[in-house]
Amino acid sequence: MALFSVRTLGFPEIRRDHRLCRLPLRKGLALLVYLAEASGSVGRDVLATMLWPEGSNEVVRARLRRLLHRLQQALGDDILTMDRSAVRWSTAITLQVDSQLFEQACDRGEFERACRQYSGDFLDGFSPGDCPQFDEWAFFRREALRGRVMQALERAVHASNAAGDYAAAAAHAGLLIELDPFSEVYGRHLVRNLLLAGERATAQRHLEALTQRLHDELNVAPGPEIRALLDVGATLHIEDLPSTRYVSSGGIHLAFQTHGAGGIDILLLPGFVSHVERVWEQPQCRAFLSSVAAMGRLLLLDRRGVGLSDRVGFAPDVDATAQDIGTVLDAAGSRRLVLLGASEGGPACIKFAVDHPNRVAGLILFASLAKGTATHDYPHALESSQYDTWLQQLVAGWGGPAGIETFGPSLAGDPQARAWWAGLLRAASSPGAIKAVLMALRDTDVRHLLGRVSVPTLVLHRHDDCAVRIGAGRHLASHIPRARFVELDGADHWPFAGDQQPVLDGIRQFVGSLSG
Incomplete structure (x- = not known):
């Protein structure tokens, strides 16, 4: 049974048995990604309208037929299951989609694993061109996954800090800063855990960088809490803000x-x-x-x-x-x-x-x-x-x-x-x-x-x-x-x-x- 891997986190790509499938067809790649995310059958009319928003029904359905034929020529006849009304990835293959693996790790509370699997924003830098409906769908999916990785990173910071792995907590906080460079909460997580890890000089550099960003973009200075961290040094006994706690109810934290x-x-x-x-x-x-x-x-x-x-x-x-x-x-x-x-x-x-x-x-x-x-x-x-x-x-x-x-x-x-x-x-x-x-x-x-x-x-x-x-x-x-x-x-x-x-x-x- 062939293994197909669909990468959606970052610029998309398709691999068959770990070998990259070269697809010059941007709309073909968009179609395969959309079908992979759907995890089931998608109507031909839905696909045709999404990929060719302009044109008569007969014309766009003919274009879709040609595109599906070219995909089968490029990847193999076994990849898609089709009938007169719908298309789906074939159940005769094994399909892995990285965005779904990421979400499954989040659902299981495996936030460290989820963070490792998030290799970039959804379909980063990709658009099939002249397909506003597809681009809108990709935007909502991208923002949903960004929200989940931010939460996963936040949870990983807390877990690593509680376990005394301050270097890991700082690494996760650094990724949060990349996602939101103006957040003082994320900056405080980073500086505090760097200090706890014994990286005072690095903590100082990050605080200076945050200070510069806030000044250049917002004309404000960081609050006293993050500056006080460097003042209290390695002891860090003072925590001005309340800590976050979790309680489980019916499996929901x-x-x-x-x-x-x-x-x-x-x-x-x-x-x-x-x-x-x-x-x-x-x-x-x-x-x-x-x-x-x-x-x-x-x-x-x-x-x-x-x-x-x-x-x-x-x-x-x-x-x-x-x-x-x-x-x-x-x-x-x-x-x-x-x-x-x-x-x-x-x-x-x-x-x-x-x-x-x-x-x-x-x-x-x-x-x-x-x-x-x-x-x-x-x-x-x-x-x-x-x-x-x-x-x-x-x-x-x-x-x-x-x-x-x-x-x-x-x-x-x-x-x-x-x-x-x-x-x-x-x-x-x-x-x-x-x-x-x-x-x-x-x-x-x-x-x-x-x-x-x-x-x-x-x-x-x-x-x-x-x-x-x-x-x-x-x-x-x-x-x-x-x-x-x-x-x-x-x-x-x-x-x-x-x-x-x-x-x-x-x-x-x-x-x-x-x-x-």
Whole structure:
């Protein structure tokens, strides 16, 4: 049985029994890669339309027939199975696809192996030419795999550091820097592990290089945490930022952090995207989180499928995210807490508060909503068609600071904030995966739960919020028994953007009333 290996990570190539198959046909190579990724039959019409978007149906089907014939001449009659309607790689051969081997290693938690298998970005430098549908498919696949390798590298850094293999941890951190050269979190991982490995001079050089990049591109300097690493020298006992921990639930590993040691726990569940480490990079966000941690013990969580938590093959719904909350609370030893649900994090917090009122001392909803899209009896959200248009725009802008003008208009002109948000998006998810998450959020509806909330509730909402209309906040407050509504000035959707002091004052007063 012939062995065919399809390389997709880097510039694509096909090998038969380890010997390179020379294919001068770029569209033929594109077709073979697409079939390999599909892992099954693909309709002839789909292939013809993808490779020849212009032309009549008869013409493009004839071109496809000729291309398939030439591929069989070049590689052998046994490589493809075809009928009148579909084409696939033959089951009479053994087919190995490097991108699939990489993902399988990630799924098994073999992150070191996965990192070794990732030899480059998906179809790097390749395009069949004049095939926008293929190029769009390749873009989404490329971004999904980049997101997975970033997470794999992050997990490998943590594992190597915990095992005392600081040289390996530094090597993985160096690859992260190549993927995102402006990340201070990745820079801190690199410098810290180089120091622990005894490579002080190399650590100094990397810090200088990071400092130069941030100055040249963003006109900012690295934060004090990374500079302090060199000051404390080889002892490195001081760790200013909280460490990331993992807990497993149903085979899914959830990333979370605890920070502070106050009397009451405060779990913050953000909106559709998060990353428990990279949130600390942005100065205003860090100041906000530190202020909340001063009120009690702060718990941060990446829901399944997002950030440093395991990727899953489906979009987590409200029930799954509420389950994640309980799993993290058990791991953190939290018995009674305040839930702080921001934006799309609110519905899951509502669900948990209804199901476990004995564990929830209070509920805070910031810029949140009960339903993802508008209906005749709920006009406080985007219409379904408007939501889909916004989602398309967000996905199209992925890789850059997509949506920052909506989420944080006061920060939209800040180069550092733009670079941070773009990096957080890339590290937290991929455009295809986040599209599935947001489609699930579009269909969210917890209105039937609002009347069952029995814990003290505070609803905070800025009057001119650009992402979630203030009517959504008013609706929450009017339908949750005895909820208190506080309307704030400003247009920022992120609680840390703009004037964060009124937000913190509201949280502090509410938490104080529960502790008193």
